[in-house]
Amino acid sequence: MAEERNERPLRHDRHSVVACALRLLDDVGLPDLSMRRLATELEVQPSALYWHFESKQQLLAAVADRILSAVGELDPSTTLEDAAQAILDALLTYRDGAEVVMSTYALRLGAHGAQRALLGVLDGDQSAADALFEFILGHATLLQQRMHAQSIGAVAADAADPAEHSDEVFQAGLHAFSAARSRH
Amino acid sequence: MAEERNERPLRHDRHSVVACALRLLDDVGLPDLSMRRLATELEVQPSALYWHFESKQQLLAAVADRILSAVGELDPSTTLEDAAQAILDALLTYRDGAEVVMSTYALRLGAHGAQRALLGVLDGDQSAADALFEFILGHATLLQQRMHAQSIGAVAADAADPAEHSDEVFQAGLHAFSAARSRH
DNA sequence: ACCTGAACACCGTTCAAGT
DNA sequence: ACCTGAACACCGTTCAAGT
Numbered sequence: 001m002a003e004e005r006n007e008r009p010l011r012h013d014r015h016s017v018v019a020c021a022l023r024l025l026d027d028v029g030l031p032d033l034s035m036r037r038l039a040t041e042l043e044v045q046p047s048a049l050y051w052h053f054e055s056k057q058q059l060l061a062a063v064a065d066r067i068l069s070a071v072g073e074l075d076p077s078t079t080l081e082d083a084a085q086a087i088l089d090a091l092l093t094y095r096d097g098a099e100v101v102m103s104t105y106a107l108r109l110g111a112h113g114a115q116r117a118l119l120g121v122l123d124g125d126q127s128a129a130d131a132l133f134e135f136i137l138g139h140a141t142l143l144q145q146r147m148h149a150q151s152i153g154a155v156a157a158d159a160a161d162p163a164e165h166s167d168e169v170f171q172a173g174l175h176a177f178s179a180a181r182s183r184h
Numbered sequence: 185m186a187e188e189r190n191e192r193p194l195r196h197d198r199h200s201v202v203a204c205a206l207r208l209l210d211d212v213g214l215p216d217l218s219m220r221r222l223a224t225e226l227e228v229q230p231s232a233l234y235w236h237f238e239s240k241q242q243l244l245a246a247v248a249d250r251i252l253s254a255v256g257e258l259d260p261s262t263t264l265e266d267a268a269q270a271i272l273d274a275l276l277t278y279r280d281g282a283e284v285v286m287s288t289y290a291l292r293l294g295a296h297g298a299q300r301a302l303l304g305v306l307d308g309d310q311s312a313a314d315a316l317f318e319f320i321l322g323h324a325t326l327l328q329q330r331m332h333a334q335s336i337g338a339v340a341a342d343a344a345d346p347a348e349h350s351d352e353v354f355q356a357g358l359h360a361f362s363a364a365r366s367r368h
Numbered sequence: 369a370c371c372t373g374a375a376c377a378c379c380g381t382t383c384a385a386g387t
Numbered sequence: 388a389c390c391t392g393a394a395c396a397c398c399g400t401t402c403a404a405g406t
Contacts, residue, residue: 010390036378044389047381048389048391050381103329106329106330106332106333127356131353131356132357135322138286139315139318141325145286172315173315176315218397218398218399219399230400234400239400240399
């Protein structure tokens with residue numbers, strides 16, 4: 001009992017801030033991931049975050065980086081299907097992960113690794129690799145969008161599946177890129 | 185000179201509100217399209233908007249509808265390339281148009297027409313049509329994202345093209361879906 | 369039918385100042 | 388090196404009340 005309970009220096013660095021942001025993202029979703037809420041979670045004033053990141057955009061870019069880092073370097077023998085699935089899995093690991101990656105894609109901090117993996121699998125065809133990456137991101141974003149809408153209950157009249165046919169749509173896309181490659 | 189200059193009833197309906205929102209979107213972009221700013225543009229209090237739409241989301245869904253309505257019904261003889269290009273053109277007509285459509289896609293108010301067009305062009309293959317639509321949306325969103333980042337100047341070190349290779353990436357994607365269809 | 373006025377509970381960001 | 392405190396200029400939304 002030598003220590004009091006509410007005095008803590010509680011210093012952070014970029015790494016711990018990003019880790020907390022990623023956890024918070026998964027808990028509350030992108031619309032509720034605010035700088036003020038993140039600061040509260042870190043037991044710090046909102047302004048403290050601006051010592052570590054120059055803006056919310058830059059912080060989200062670092063979060064996107066971490067989301068895609070799970071893809072890592074893929075074995076050269078990986079199939080197109082496995083490479084694409086690995087990227088999709090990384091995007092779907094955290095709530096709204098695809099939208100975060102999409103919203104910071106222009107700053108291309110973390111997409112390089114994932115796109116290099118696709119490039120290898122598509123025999124060096126840069127345009128096809130970019131197109132496939134755009135398809136994966138579009139697919140993941142729309143899927144997570146629907147998951148959120150469903151959890152809110154704000155969904156169209158028909159609306160049967162939470163993600164029922166989503167896998168077969170993904171496979172149809174992969175089949176297309178696969179077919180295009182084989183007829184060089 | 186029989187009329188004063190600052191008394192105007194200025195009553196609106198859903199149509200005129202959406203038209204103004206679309207104009208404002210193109211002028212200032214999605215991040216600056218706020219309910220308060222839209223209200224100012226309409227010379228009305230922000231709360232007045234909530235008589236016409238129950239939330240900002242619903243208003244944006246109506247805007248997305250209008251963006252995609254430009255696609256209309258396509259001739260059955262249209263090629264896959266032309267159908268896809270028509271949808272892409274509609275998304276790129278207004279600043280941040282693709283992101284607006286994407287963010288309200290779960291409510292599927294306006295995507296039906298565009299997707300029906302793709303379905304016809306893909307011989308009724310629903311999964312392939314959905315996948316192609318996801319590719320087009322992903323492509324358009326990332327392109328507009330890059331255009332915005334470039335105008336801000338916040339762009340990666342390499343970053344050569346504003347959209348230089350973007351068309352050839354789009355064609356690579358279309359080529360893939362086209363190839364998959366022909367080998368039924 | 370359509371809008372005002374006022375309020376509630378929030379935002380991102382800056383900047384001087386502290387330790 | 389890392390954070391506080393206070394401020395600035397905003398948000399979306401609700402609701403009683405007006406016409």
